[in-house]
Amino acid sequence: MVAPNGARKTRSDHASLPVSIADTVSEAALCHAAGASALHAHVRGAHDEHVLDAGLYRELIAEMSARVPGMLVQVTSEAVGIYTPQQQVDCIEAVVPQMVSMCLREISSGFEQPEFARRFFAWCDDNAVHVQHIVFSAEEFQHFLDYRDQGVIPAGHRCVLFVLGRYNVNFQSERADLDPFLEHDLSGLDWFTCAFGQREQDCVMAAIEAGGNARIGFENNLYLPNGEVAPNTAALVASLVSAIEAKDLSVADSALARQSLGIRNA
Secondary structure (H helix, E strand, O other), X not given: OXXXXXXXXXXXXXXXXXXXXXXXXXXXXXXXXXXXXXXXXXXXXXXXXXXXXXXXXXXXXXXXXXXXOOOEEEEEOOOOOOOOHHHHHHHHHHHOOOEEXXXXXXXXXXOOOHHHHHHHHXXXXXXXXXXXXXXXXXXXXXXXXXXXXXXXXXXXXXEEEEEEOOOOHHHOOOHHHHHHHHOOOOOOOEEEEEEOOOOHHHHHHHHHHOOOEEOEOOOOOOEOOOOOEOOOHHHHHHHHHHHHHHOOOOOOOHHHHHHHHOOOOO
């Protein structure tokens, strides 16, 4: 999965960072050709700011369907300190996307409103919206496991993203950041890892070697493993694919990813 822009970076961070829908779709096409099977999508407002805008999401999804029809599309519900849980839910319910990423602590208001989260996740199941649950620490992952045991999160929800390095100095991740997550039983889960900083590839390779999946891109990192600034996210994908193949592993195409993740919404 690729995250080519995120909510915070702008063209001042990298001249090739995609901001418009057209730019994002073009970058997604390059990433797909390089081996990525899914797009983690953000849209921006009139001033390049992060927005949760149902109309813009529908436009992006339509453009992806026309130009990169084989690629899975996951929209973000990220609050970025701007949107309330209700606003997050309202946007996703208006879009009814194929896939959505949801920060578990955001939708549950710091784990204080599990019933609100329960209703949203039930709606996702009813509408065949695949949910990837985002956690930033092993403690938050334990909340995910507890919520599944309690039925707040449906038992069929098995996709989770471990974010490495969020609380480290200068947002720099390292392989050891994955260890607290690996102490849990991850069997039966479709788990992904993303990592902040220049060690992104090293971190996600550790996850892949442990049986996980990777999300990479300019949202979290601008640098190739050799320390050079990458020209775009597609270059990060190409580098990671080479590293994966060097381990005699293969990269799932979109059809296999859809089947593996149980994506039901076309």
